[in-house]
Amino acid sequence: MIASAPKARFLMCSPEHFGVTYAINPWMDPKSWACDDRALAAASHREWTTLRNRLLELGATIELVRAAPGLPDLVFTANAAVVLDRKALLARFRHPERQQEENHFESAFQLLQQRGLIEAVRRLPESLVLEGAGDCVWDQSRSLFWLGYGPRSDAAACDVIEDVFDAEVIALELADSRFYHMDTALCPLPRGEVMFVPDAFTREGKAAIHERVESLQRIEVGIDDACQLGANAVCLGDVLVMSNCSDRLRSELTQRGYRVVTTPLHSFLRSGGAAFCLTLRLDRVSERGCIATEDAAAA
Ligand code: ARG
Numbered sequence: 001m002i003a004s005a006p007k008a009r010f011l012m013c014s015p016e017h018f019g020v021t022y023a024i025n026p027w028m029d030p031k032s033w034a035c036d037d038r039a040l041a042a043a044s045h046r047e048w049t050t051l052r053n054r055l056l057e058l059g060a061t062i063e064l065v066r067a068a069p070g071l072p073d074l075v076f077t078a079n080a081a082v083v084l085d086r087k088a089l090l091a092r093f094r095h096p097e098r099q100q101e102e103n104h105f106e107s108a109f110q111l112l113q114q115r116g117l118i119e120a121v122r123r124l125p126e127s128l129v130l131e132g133a134g135d136c137v138w139d140q141s142r143s144l145f146w147l148g149y150g151p152r153s154d155a156a157a158c159d160v161i162e163d164v165f166d167a168e169v170i171a172l173e174l175a176d177s178r179f180y181h182m183d184t185a186l187c188p189l190p191r192g193e194v195m196f197v198p199d200a201f202t203r204e205g206k207a208a209i210h211e212r213v214e215s216l217q218r219i220e221v222g223i224d225d226a227c228q229l230g231a232n233a234v235c236l237g238d239v240l241v242m243s244n245c246s247d248r249l250r251s252e253l254t255q256r257g258y259r260v261v262t263t264p265l266h267s268f269l270r271s272g273g274a275a276f277c278l279t280l281r282l283d284r285v286s287e288r289g290c291i292a293t294e295d296a297a298a299a
Contacts (some may be wrong), residue, residue, distance in 0.1 A: 008116070008236055010058040011054060011077045011108070011280040015044045016067040018075045020271050024095045025151075025180045027272035028202045044267040048075070051241070051263050051278060057263075058236045063117070063282065064107040071101055077280040078183060079132040080105040082145070084165050085289030086119040088112075092131035094152045098131075105137040117282060121166050130157040134181035134277060136169075139188035142212065148182020150175075164197050167286060170212060172205035178227070183276045186230050187223075188240065191257060195219040197226040219256075227251050229265075231273035243274040 017039060020033035021169050033040060052062060068074060079098070088109050093099045112118040124130055135153035147169050149155040158169045160185040172182065176199060179185035185200035186209075196212045198206055198220055209218070221231045228244035235241075239267040240258050250260050265274045 003163065007283070008055075008058075008281065009063065009283040010049075010055060010060055011063050011065060011080065011112075011282055012278060013065040013075045014025055014067050015041075015048045015075045017069050017072055018048075018067075018268075018271075019045050019072045021072050022097045024097055025272040026177050026182060029270070032049070033270060040267050040270070041186055044075075046110045047263070047265050047267055048278065049273060051265065052262060054241055054263050055234070055236070055279070058239055060236060061151050063112065065105065067105055068199070071104065071149065073098055073271065074104065076102050076134070077105075077276040078277045079134040079181075079278055080089075081132045082130070082136045082161060082165075083118070084145075084167065085140055085286055086120065086282050087164060088120070089122045089124065089130070089161065089164050090117050092124050092129045092135075093131055094124075094129045095173055097115060122159055124157065128154050128157050128160065130154065131161075131181060134183050134278055136161060136280075137183055137188060138185065138286075139194070140190065140284070141188065141192040144212075145285055146182065146186055146188065147171045148174045148186070149171075150284070151180040151237075154242070166288060169199070170208055172208055173202040173206065175202045176198060180272065181277070182228055184272070184274075185226065187233050187235070189219070189240070189256075189258070190235050193217045193219050193256060194235070195221055195231055195253075197221045197223070199223070199285075200226070208278050219252060221249065222246070229269055232274040234275045234278040234279055238268065241275050243269065 020028050081090045109121045131152040135148045158171050161169050179200035185197040187195045225246050233240045233242040241261045245260050
């Protein structure tokens with residue numbers, strides 16, 4: 001019997017309470033948001049719903065975190081946790097503005113655990129910050145995590161991630177405040193390429209990427225695409241979902257066998273987020289996790 005491919009499962013949060021009411025990154029300007037807040041809120045609803053519908057059309061399953069008043073950035077569920085092999089390492093946020101999301105995400109993961117979608121929920125030691133998959137992205141082809149540190153996450157979180165997931169972590173220091181979360185500047189693709197914004201990383205960071213990713217597999221994202229958060233893509237099989245994509249980047253990705261689906265997320269760009277930030281994969285399984293599941297099934 002041929003087993004059917006498991007569905008991708010994402011965590012999302014509807015933008016009922018989304019807005020730009022404070023500034024914790026250079027994209028955020030509460031004054032300009034306030035000038036047009038009704039129209040922007042309506043746009044964010046349309047954009048988010050279209051993104052969700054695209055993912056559903058592509059066969060994904062979507063779980064929702066309840067939206068909450070006063071937590072405008074809760075929509076960026078990529079920041080909720082790092083998830084692999086049905087384990088979740090909950091985020092701890094750098095800025096007080098987002099720290100109130102921690103309990104909310106914790107309750108959401110407890111519910112996922114009760115439903116059997118997550119097996120274990122772990123917390124970071126109190127001294128460390130790590131903003132979930134926003135800064136810690138799983139690279140399935142290389143069986144490793146890329147960790148972006150500096151603005152929002154601590155390099156020292158490396159050891160905890162290695163410990164919890166029993167996986168290698170490559171830490172890259174971030175160097176440009178516009179790319180304050182690593183997921184705005186690096187995206188491992190399903191066929192083994194890594195799409196990244198070179199100048200978002202320090203010299204050492206770039207060198208670490210070059211060491212791990214052979215030149216044919218490196219896709220450098222130009223600054224124009226980067227400033228439209230083109231590297232912040234959701235990968236679903238060979239489909240890459242993103243807010244914007246230049247002709248040049250699209251043709252490079254198409255030549256490599258991908259289909260680019262653009263779905264504008266301009267109101268979220270005003271907060272510094274796009275497609276990847278608005279989602280969190282719950283079903284990623286490492287090779288190790290796969291073997292463990294097979295062993296459990298055979299037992
Ligand atoms: N306004 C949010 C913040 O500054 C945006 C988060 C975007 N999320 C992401 N994974 N890059 O925290």
